[in-house]
Amino acid sequence: MPEIRHVMLGQSREVFQAAGFDVRSWAPLRTRGRRRPLRFDGHETLAAFIASESDIDDLVPILTAWQIEWNKMHERLRALDEKALSPPDPDALREMLGVSMEELETLRQALRPQRFEQGLRALAAHGADLRVRVLAPSYSQYQRAAQRWWSGVSPAYVRESRPRRAPIYFVSSNTHAIANLVGGYARTHRDAILEHLRAHDPEGLRPVVESSLASGREEELLPFLYYVMRDYIHATPDGDRMHLVREAERDAGLTHLAEPGHILVDAQILELARVDPSLVDPRLRVDGLEALRHSDAFVLNIDYPLGMAAYHLLSRIGQGVGELRGIYVMGKAATLNGRVGDVALSSVVYDEHSRNTFLFRNAFTAADLRPFLRFGTVFDNQSALTVRSAFLQNSNYMNAFYRDGYTVLEMEAGPFLSAIYELSWPTRVPTDEIVPLGTDQGPEVGVLHYASDTPYSRRQSLLSKSLSYLGVDSTYACAIAIVRRILTREVERVTRGETGASTGSG
Numbered sequence: 001m002p003e004i005r006h007v008m009l010g011q012s013r014e015v016f017q018a019a020g021f022d023v024r025s026w027a028p029l030r031t032r033g034r035r036r037p038l039r040f041d042g043h044e045t046l047a048a049f050i051a052s053e054s055d056i057d058d059l060v061p062i063l064t065a066w067q068i069e070w071n072k073m074h075e076r077l078r079a080l081d082e083k084a085l086s087p088p089d090p091d092a093l094r095e096m097l098g099v100s101m102e103e104l105e106t107l108r109q110a111l112r113p114q115r116f117e118q119g120l121r122a123l124a125a126h127g128a129d130l131r132v133r134v135l136a137p138s139y140s141q142y143q144r145a146a147q148r149w150w151s152g153v154s155p156a157y158v159r160e161s162r163p164r165r166a167p168i169y170f171v172s173s174n175t176h177a178i179a180n181l182v183g184g185y186a187r188t189h190r191d192a193i194l195e196h197l198r199a200h201d202p203e204g205l206r207p208v209v210e211s212s213l214a215s216g217r218e219e220e221l222l223p224f225l226y227y228v229m230r231d232y233i234h235a236t237p238d239g240d241r242m243h244l245v246r247e248a249e250r251d252a253g254l255t256h257l258a259e260p261g262h263i264l265v266d267a268q269i270l271e272l273a274r275v276d277p278s279l280v281d282p283r284l285r286v287d288g289l290e291a292l293r294h295s296d297a298f299v300l301n302i303d304y305p306l307g308m309a310a311y312h313l314l315s316r317i318g319q320g321v322g323e324l325r326g327i328y329v330m331g332k333a334a335t336l337n338g339r340v341g342d343v344a345l346s347s348v349v350y351d352e353h354s355r356n357t358f359l360f361r362n363a364f365t366a367a368d369l370r371p372f373l374r375f376g377t378v379f380d381n382q383s384a385l386t387v388r389s390a391f392l393q394n395s396n397y398m399n400a401f402y403r404d405g406y407t408v409l410e411m412e413a414g415p416f417l418s419a420i421y422e423l424s425w426p427t428r429v430p431t432d433e434i435v436p437l438g439t440d441q442g443p444e445v446g447v448l449h450y451a452s453d454t455p456y457s458r459r460q461s462l463l464s465k466s467l468s469y470l471g472v473d474s475t476y477a478c479a480i481a482i483v484r485r486i487l488t489r490e491v492e493r494v495t496r497g498e499t500g501a502s503t504g505s506g
Helices: 013-018 053-079 092-096 101-110 113-125 141-154 179-185 188-198 206-215 218-233 240-251 288-294 309-320 366-372 395-403 414-423 467-495
Strands: 004-012 027-031 034-040 045-049 130-135 168-173 253-258 267-271 296-301 324-335 343-351 358-362 378-388 408-410 434-437 444-453
Touching: 004 013, 004 053, 004 288, 034 053, 053 092, 053 113, 053 130, 092 101, 101 113, 101 408, 141 267, 141 309, 168 309, 168 467, 179 218, 179 240, 179 267, 179 467, 188 218, 206 218, 206 267, 218 240, 218 366, 218 467, 240 253, 309 414, 324 343, 324 414, 324 467, 343 366, 343 414, 343 467, 358 414, 366 378, 366 467, 378 414, 414 434, 414 444, 444 467
Parallel strands: 004 045, 004 130, 168 296, 168 324, 324 444, 343 378, 358 434, 378 408
Antiparallel strands: 027 034, 034 045, 253 267, 267 296, 324 408, 343 358, 343 444
16 A cells, blocks of 8 residues: 555456556455455556445545555654664654554554565655546446356356256355355364364464363364364465365355456355255254255355445346345444344344335344354344444444444445345335335345444454454354254245245246
8 A cells, every 4th residue: 555646446347448457467456354356556556346336435434544544654754764764663663653562563564564664664755645536436337247246156056957047045144154064074174174273273272172172062163173174274375275175065065156257256056955964064954954855946145245235236136046035144243232253133224325224024033043152142133224334433423323222333234125125026225214124025034243343342343353263153153043044944845845836036
């Protein structure tokens, strides 16, 4: 960022190309806490791919805050002799910037430790004056982006061997939980993962893992295996272990689609008829699981979309699949009455985009999660607020909603519910109304949020500190509840002989 002067926002390579920017030759970049595709021209221009107006709502305040803070520090450092920065004196910097040692370390990480001295020189040398340009910011371009994403997903779902498009259970979560729970790789490679933990244990998990291993209870050990598995996979720079994991997932009926249509929202398609009861996590073993071999249904899981991208993607999915038998959303949120790692179940959502208050019957209750949550607490009967940007809420704003009973702040539930309304009713979603989503009209809806931020206490936030194992506990409790719900409902359908009964919407 110290080198950036211009930021270009566009939905596709074609949009950038039409404006004269050949971003295909630019260097790809990644950011922490956001999965927005970025390209850098090597000089002073950053290209950011956006999937909806929510990317603008999210990105512009972040850039504004960056510029404000940069210029504040520039005013304090511009008179600093360059010799004082070779090497940087931490005590002198803390005094000049008026920050704590912890905050100085945050700055060092932001400027990258290996380029900290260079970043400080830039801070002292010049102020920030960013220019932001949005290319082709039309609604139709966002729809085209969603269509391009679906064109990368549909070949794994639409097959000529089927007389019709298969029924779908839609899930929005992450790309590791369902794969680990159903694929069985961690269970079949337990010893190798444990050996890796014993050799590399930066978080000090080994004692509690050894205790779980000694207990003989697999369901107590598996969460740790899932958590350590990511480090185990990426320990080989050539990616060999990741290829082996993907092969194991395909054998278990799960296909992973990375960045379909060049949109950074990965997808997974799970063929329920190929689920192997011997491989699944023991907490998923519902009665009659073997009957799934007669199922014609699939699970489509997508990686957390940001804001209104949820609306565009689910709307497009609804046009391209058969019967939608259930829509289940697992997301991260800020909690105003809980702790990091807690889970909130809402049945009321106020959406800042449409200004609607959605009322619906949540498919999940506290009883569905409590057996699988070791450290957190489940809060049911909550009310959620879908905000346009997680960066724009101050304490007065949050206090006002908290007094009205809203305890969950997040970014996707409202757009998902808007899409669900339009998939269930023959009209567009209204605005500024109370919108009930009845159980007799449309698919079943389940919404789960795990707490990643506590903005009132500021004890911990997702972007300032990793959720670590605490986050795995809550996310897997949510994922287990979702997959159990899907398996139970599909087993019941197969047992009643309902496979192939629906005509689908195709």
